[in-house]
Amino acid sequence: MVSSLESSIGTERKLVTELPGPKSRALHERRKGSVSAGLTNGFPIYIERASGAILQDVDGNQILDLGSGIAVTTIGHAVPELIDAVSAQVAAFTHTCFMVTPYESYIEVCEELAALTPGTHAKTSALFNSGAEAVENAVKIARLATGRQAIIVFDHAYHGRTNLTMALTSKNMPYKDRFGPFAGEVYRVPMSYPFHDGLNGPDAAARAINMIETQVGAGNVAALLIEPIQGEGGFIVPADGFLTALSEWTTKNGVVFIADEIQSGFCRSGDWFAVNHEGVIPDIVTTAKGLAGGMPLAGVTGRAELMNAVHEGGLGGTYGGNPVAAVAALASIRTMRDRNLVARAREIGDQLLKDLTSLQQDVAIIGDVRGRGAMIAFELVQPGTKNPNAAAAKSIVSYCNSNGVIALSCGTYGNVIRLLPPLVITDEQLADGFAVLASAVRSAG
Numbered sequence: 001m002v003s004s005l006e007s008s009i010g011t012e013r014k015l016v017t018e019l020p021g022p023k024s025r026a027l028h029e030r031r032k033g034s035v036s037a038g039l040t041n042g043f044p045i046y047i048e049r050a051s052g053a054i055l056q057d058v059d060g061n062q063i064l065d066l067g068s069g070i071a072v073t074t075i076g077h078a079v080p081e082l083i084d085a086v087s088a089q090v091a092a093f094t095h096t097c098f099m100v101t102p103y104e105s106y107i108e109v110c111e112e113l114a115a116l117t118p119g120t121h122a123k124t125s126a127l128f129n130s131g132a133e134a135v136e137n138a139v140k141i142a143r144l145a146t147g148r149q150a151i152i153v154f155d156h157a158y159h160g161r162t163n164l165t166m167a168l169t170s171k172n173m174p175y176k177d178r179f180g181p182f183a184g185e186v187y188r189v190p191m192s193y194p195f196h197d198g199l200n201g202p203d204a205a206a207r208a209i210n211m212i213e214t215q216v217g218a219g220n221v222a223a224l225l226i227e228p229i230q231g232e233g234g235f236i237v238p239a240d241g242f243l244t245a246l247s248e249w250t251t252k253n254g255v256v257f258i259a260d261e262i263q264s265g266f267c268r269s270g271d272w273f274a275v276n277h278e279g280v281i282p283d284i285v286t287t288a289k290g291l292a293g294g295m296p297l298a299g300v301t302g303r304a305e306l307m308n309a310v311h312e313g314g315l316g317g318t319y320g321g322n323p324v325a326a327v328a329a330l331a332s333i334r335t336m337r338d339r340n341l342v343a344r345a346r347e348i349g350d351q352l353l354k355d356l357t358s359l360q361q362d363v364a365i366i367g368d369v370r371g372r373g374a375m376i377a378f379e380l381v382q383p384g385t386k387n388p389n390a391a392a393a394k395s396i397v398s399y400c401n402s403n404g405v406i407a408l409s410c411g412t413y414g415n416v417i418r419l420l421p422p423l424v425i426t427d428e429q430l431a432d433g434f435a436v437l438a439s440a441v442r443s444a445g
């Protein structure tokens with residue numbers, strides 16, 4: 001059954017209607033009657049099935065996926081090993097609540113998280129449903145373990161949409177506008193953003209640390225929370241030495257260093273975690289997105305003495321670490337290992353950086369090309385300046401969509417195009433996607 005599904009989809013981008021097609025347009029009209037207008041769809045084609053890097057819509061179009069549902073389907077769509085694991089678990093049992101009657105797969109996921117996250121110290125984990133929930137719990141744990149309250153976050157940061165994580169997130173529109181009041185004791189400092197600030201890593205860290213020490217006071221800080229490569233904020237890769245200097249400062253000052261690896265983790269950056277590129281060892285790591293192949297699962301993994309400082313019953317949630325999601329995570333991690341997706345992410349990144357850098361020579365609107373592994377982006381500018389060009393980003397995304405390629409924008413100014421292909425994408429598919437993207441950029445420029 002699995003193989004017939006795969007063969008019925010095929011591996012090529014193929015359009016049989018205009019996009020969105022008539023069935024998608026009808027569904028999109030129908031959603032108005034029952035789905036909140038507060039939720040938008042980047043590309044309103046309605047999906048029926050998927051395989052590898054290809055999505056098939058209700059009109060029979062085959063779309064090339066360069067977004068992975070925002071860095072979630074890292075191992076690709078309809079991976080047989082994941083289908084088998086999830087199907088067997090659904091048949092066995094779907095829920096007991098780990099806080100009531102536990103099951104082995106929860107422990108196995110926590111063992112994998114301890115083994116894969118950086119550092120050889122004793123670690124324990126707790127599992128949740130979403131990235132925002134993981135970040136909230138990481139903050140709860142850091143506050144309890146340190147007895148302090150202040151949380152340091154960065155410009156352009158994205159940590160979620162719940163009340164606390166809105167406060168931690170930087171960008172107002174659309175995430176925060178009129179949704180306040182927000183949680184307190186959150187302090188924002190400048191990120192290292194080499195394209196715009198020109199600072200080396202240690203200098204950018206000194207700028208942030210000076211602000212923390214003068215405006216908050218090191219002794220009041222429970223945690224410093226950072227995405228090692230910012231995701232929604234624009235795929236901003238900090239200058240070398242920035243994370244190391246911040247990590248050293250947190251260690252010296254009894255501050256918990258929380259790496260939010262929800263987007264950058266699990267092979268995406270060309271390593272298991274993006275902090276590995278600098279050899280930084282966080283006190284706590286939050287994971288979600290790529291962890292469970294599309295099933296909702298998130299983790300908080302940290303030093304045992306921090307994680308175990310919490311009183312009995314202090315952590316939990318009805319669905320957290322759901323058994324179906326847990327076996328999906330185990331199957332995803334196995335797939336990542338078996339197919340060496342860390343190495344594949346690097347190959348994809350090398351190819352994309354090479355292609356984009358050469359495209360940059362031909363057009364005036366690409367200001368910066370950056371990223372690591374299969375987490376690559378380019379920043380669009382007004383020609384001859386570093387001023388944001390969101391109109392170009394919009395036009396590129398829309399050109400790609402009309403031609404059956406999913407590309408996502410991001411950035412505080414909406415002027416960054418990010419590429420997050422499933423790591424099982426073939427060289428032919430990647431070349432095909434890049435060709436569409438390159439024509440999109442040329443026509444926008």
Ligand SMILES: *Cc1c(COP(=O)(O)O)cnc(C)c1O
Nearest residue numbers: 130131132158159160231262263
């Ligand atoms: C997506 C994301 C989150 C929030 O995850 P949800 O599952 O959407 O709640 C938090 N942090 C980072 C870095 C993310 O990319």
